[in-house]
Amino acid sequence: MSNGNSYLEIKQSPELSGDVSLYGAKNAVLVIMASLLLTSGKSRLKNVPGSSDVLHMIKLLESLGAIVSFDQEAHELCVDTSGVNKWRVQPGIMKQMRASILVMGPLLARFSRADIALPGGCVIGTRPIDLHLKNLEKMGVSIDLNGSYLKTHVSRLSAQDIILDYPSVGATENIMMAAVSARGTTRIMNAALEPEVLDLMEVLKKMGARINTEIPATICIEGGHPLQPVNHELVPDRLEAGTLLCAAAITGGSVFLTNGKKEHLEVFLLKLEQMGHMISSGLDGNGILFKATQSPQAVSFKTAPYPGFPTDLQAPMMALQCLAQGKSIIDETVFENRLVHVRELQKMGAQISVEGSKAVVMGVEELYGASVIASDIRASCALAIAGLAAKGTTIMTGISHWQRGYDHLEEKFDQLGAAIGLFGLSGSPMHVSDLEVKSAEKG
Numbered sequence: 001m002s003n004g005n006s007y008l009e010i011k012q013s014p015e016l017s018g019d020v021s022l023y024g025a026k027n028a029v030l031v032i033m034a035s036l037l038l039t040s041g042k043s044r045l046k047n048v049p050g051s052s053d054v055l056h057m058i059k060l061l062e063s064l065g066a067i068v069s070f071d072q073e074a075h076e077l078c079v080d081t082s083g084v085n086k087w088r089v090q091p092g093i094m095k096q097m098r099a100s101i102l103v104m105g106p107l108l109a110r111f112s113r114a115d116i117a118l119p120g121g122c123v124i125g126t127r128p129i130d131l132h133l134k135n136l137e138k139m140g141v142s143i144d145l146n147g148s149y150l151k152t153h154v155s156r157l158s159a160q161d162i163i164l165d166y167p168s169v170g171a172t173e174n175i176m177m178a179a180v181s182a183r184g185t186t187r188i189m190n191a192a193l194e195p196e197v198l199d200l201m202e203v204l205k206k207m208g209a210r211i212n213t214e215i216p217a218t219i220c221i222e223g224g225h226p227l228q229p230v231n232h233e234l235v236p237d238r239l240e241a242g243t244l245l246c247a248a249a250i251t252g253g254s255v256f257l258t259n260g261k262k263e264h265l266e267v268f269l270l271k272l273e274q275m276g277h278m279i280s281s282g283l284d285g286n287g288i289l290f291k292a293t294q295s296p297q298a299v300s301f302k303t304a305p306y307p308g309f310p311t312d313l314q315a316p317m318m319a320l321q322c323l324a325q326g327k328s329i330i331d332e333t334v335f336e337n338r339l340v341h342v343r344e345l346q347k348m349g350a351q352i353s354v355e356g357s358k359a360v361v362m363g364v365e366e367l368y369g370a371s372v373i374a375s376d377i378r379a380s381c382a383l384a385i386a387g388l389a390a391k392g393t394t395i396m397t398g399i400s401h402w403q404r405g406y407d408h409l410e411e412k413f414d415q416l417g418a419a420i421g422l423f424g425l426s427g428s429p430m431h432v433s434d435l436e437v438k439s440a441e442k443g
């Protein structure tokens, strides 16, 4: 992984084209790795992305006594949890990644205890965990907060009817993983039902848990059943898919995502079609086939919990609106501060104004390469996407975010024809496409 001195160099690129496959979803693999603490034995996960968040989660599991081997070439992860004998996560490890909070439910289920540090906020918002804590307390958990450290314990988790004030992904996942060991049936109402949450549910059912869903947005868990290790192939990453489609759209290209699932991106794909882009499937009905329009029309959208427009594709979609015809009004309703990338896009010539949770984008004729800073994973995608269409060269720093969220996504961009490369500060390529050739072709 890169240190703070590396950067992405993106040049104006030709139309992206070709076939590309997706790795497993980052927001599924992290919580599923945490869920393996519920079992004692060897589990195997397939199509695992080699992102730095995954490497952090490996370190966390090893710090608790798990034995982990990761074949990054084959994207296969083997986790043996039979030796897990700790329930305290070191603060240094907790702080590296917000998803660390997702070990709380499994540790309480396995050891009736979990000592963890508060994961802290990040640039997109304070990201509290009140919905996790108050509902675990309802299940009998005692929580002692001293400073930023949480010591939790429970004599016996009790099944409850839980109503979430907001369909929080993390709270739904933590409660689900605690509930599998609570005798009786726990019902989570107003639950998050993102594809990544459903993939976790699939894994828990493979372990032996009794879980089903009810309308409206309710997850029922009948706890107390013994759980076994699993073999599981991760759901493809719909957010990697959306990022690749935006890259193809902004360059006027056409790509085929061989394992993309249209049903995980319905609202996002509808918005691309409303811009004039063509969306279909492969010959066997699978995958996502995309062909860009040469005169994209601006669209407006509002982010919302699944199946609404995903907040994690708000920034990449904003980059598209910068060069579309007309006005786009983007309302970020999920996180209170997820418009930080606007400032960086303005440096590239984008016409954007922000009022509260809304950004108003007026399409322009051209963007210009600039030195920009990525503030979070999805902002890094927006800047890379804008850089593909901007005249000249864009240098993006802060790429630890890019690397947290993806496994060398620049290589997939490169494979599709983008002029993009990862460099160390000395300018030595860490992975570089034939930048000069491609940008020369662009003329």
Ligand code: EPZ
Residues within 6 Å of the ligand: 026, 027, 028, 030, 099, 125, 126, 127, 128, 129, 130, 131, 132, 133, 166, 167, 168, 169, 170, 171, 192, 194, 311, 312, 334, 335, 336, 377, 378
């Ligand atoms: C998950 O975060 C994802 N991360 C996020 O992806 C994603 O944006 C988010 O879900 C929404 O889909 C992982 O799965 C690792 P939430 P999570 O709890 O669980 C508020 C990315 O870029 N809230 O659904 O933290 C919260 O502040 C990342 O891949 C509370 O108020 O999201 C936010 O405004 C970013 N109290 C809203 O709910 C709580 O106890 C949604 O948060 C919990 C959440």
